[in-house]
Amino acid sequence: VSKKQTKKSFDARKSQLAIDFLQQLDAQITHGKIAELTQSTGGVKIVWSNTLKTTAGRANWKRETVVPKHTGDSANVDVKQYRHHSSIELSEKVIDDELRLLNVIAHEFCHLANFMINGIRDNPHGKEFKVWAAKCSQMYGSQGINVTTKHTYEIDFKYVWTCTACGCEYKRHSKSIDPKRHRCGACKALLEQTKPTPRQTPTSQLSEYQLFVKEQMKVVKSEHPNSPQKEIMRIIAERWAKVK
Ligand SMILES: [Zn+2]
Ligand SMILES: [Zn+2]
Known part of the structure; x- marks a missing residue:
């Protein structure tokens, strides 16, 4: 079938x-x-x-x-x-x-x-x-029924793009994201389509900076677990300026 x-x-x-x-x-x-x-x-x-x-x-x-309609019986009022x-x-x-x-x-x-x-x-x-x-x-x-307090029924989006730097996912029902034109909303890095057909950007095509971001993202995040994405990116950029 x-x-x-x-x-x-x-x-x-x-x-x-x-x-x-x-x-x-x-x-x-x-x-x-x-x-x-x-x-x-x-x-x-x-x-x-x-x-x-x-x-x-x-x-x-x-x-x-x-x-209630008053029926003369005041007990129910x-x-x-x-x-x-x-x-x-x-x-x-x-x-x-x-x-x-x-x-x-x-x-x-x-x-x-x-x-x-x-x-x-x-x-x-x-x-x-x-x-x-x-x-x-x-x-x-x-x-197979399990009721949780979350509304996370896995939504089956046909298309997924993943940020090459921070890993943010962008899910859509149609092919509405163009990685040539659209960047990650959180960190402005490049997006790559990861569903369907994972079309990995070959590592050689990533810029030095993107590779650095990719590498540093986990480290900086674990060092600053409560910092917003913007702040994480600022720290990484700062480090990049130092190593460059
Ligand atoms: Zn609910
Ligand atoms: Zn990102």
Whole structure:
């Protein structure tokens, strides 16, 4: 089966996969509570987004306070009721296989549980989140699911350029960087394409200064672990001036 066919079959199944897995998570991890809380607003909406490109998913949640109708029974007046509006946005671009999809859904599900069940509004990856995350990882770990507090689902960029001096990586979905025209944003050194087809700039083509920077970068960084890149480059330039 070609990669293209796999992607096509995934695209055809992904909407249903997302819905099914979210339901499963709610049933097994939160005992149906998410469905219950969002029943009056039609459940958690799953929205596939074309504009979400730098992150794989995002959980949105809003709580609306419902003013109970006065029915003459004054005992209930002080009981606040809420209507939970929630959705999970999923990136069409970033999520390109089933395992990533399930991992993203599990992560965003933990955000919703954190918001809706724990009522946490200001600490998205706090201890309550971690409890849900651990439950998910434990229950679905054998399926390759691991919920962490980071949003680092490896994004499969087609192109990567690496700075020849500081090693900064520039990832793009299209071939939008031209190493002849573009330089490293951090240190202004040359960039080289490292994905696809690592086209190494032969060492002989690097200038003496670039070689010096390459050599000194690690040393200076370890000597000044808290200095910004700009400062590191200044120190290296200073050393270069001395050895030259
Ligand atoms: Zn998160
Ligand atoms: Zn650089």
